[in-house]
Amino acid sequence: MKKRVTIQGVAGCYHDAAARNYFSNEEIETIPCDSFQEMFDHLATDASLLAILAIENTIAGSLLQNHELLRKNQTRIIGEYKMRISHTLAALPGQSIDQLTEVNSHPMALRQCEQFLLRHPNMKMIEKFDTAGSAKEIAENNLLGHAAVCGEYAAELYGLNILERSIETNKRNFTRFLILADPLLAAEIGPDESKINKASIVFTTPHTKGALSKVLTILSFYDINLSKIQSMPILGREWEYRFYADFTFDSYARYRQSIEAIKPLINDLRILGEYTECKNEI
């Protein structure tokens, strides 16, 4: 059966490209959403759907709100995909860069191109819900004076002219996406234990001396490699934090033992997913 994958954004956006790359051996249908929240709403009402969710970028950092969405929803992470992101500046045919007064894009994309955009102060940065959505809006409404920061494919798809290519601040610009599924579907189509070498968890620690350090020491004892840790404030408890951690490991059994070993030291543990590490980042 054709997989249906919810994406934030419209045809030609980076989520669309990431979904098509990740499922390159299968025919898929992408379901556009206006926000990350809307993606989770769709997943909650239709357990047969999958989703792809940007979680961090090598220039702009973490998408913080997406960590909280992962925790608050029952979906499981079943995979990850790292994709090179290269942005273009695109406008209606006939427009030159000095005629532009406004640049539209997803906030993460604008941040990734900040150095280029600061060199062109004639363009005011206006955040929109999507890169490709910005290109589409400019084309459909014939918005003279507007440019979009979007992928080359999106510019072509919506008939815009590319004024500048590779405008990201650093060429090593990658976004890491997570593949999500309802827990029952995840058990069915997620990777076999033998292929699992990465996990994402969230937990809190008591506000005592060395609490987090003790957890990390135990993980290191079990040969667990901490690949990312992200703290987020706990609502209503000033200056207290929740920790989102990603691990990689060679032995699934040792990883499970390490989780059992840290349990007495932590609270509110949730395993967000166990999956195969994506290595295609070069």
Ligand SMILES: O=C(O)C(=O)C[C@]1(C(=O)O)C=C[C@@H](O)C=C1
């Ligand atoms: O606007 C898009 O095209 C998206 O898919 C969103 C998004 C993001 O959420 O970070 C995806 C990848 C890039 O980092 C820029 C924007």
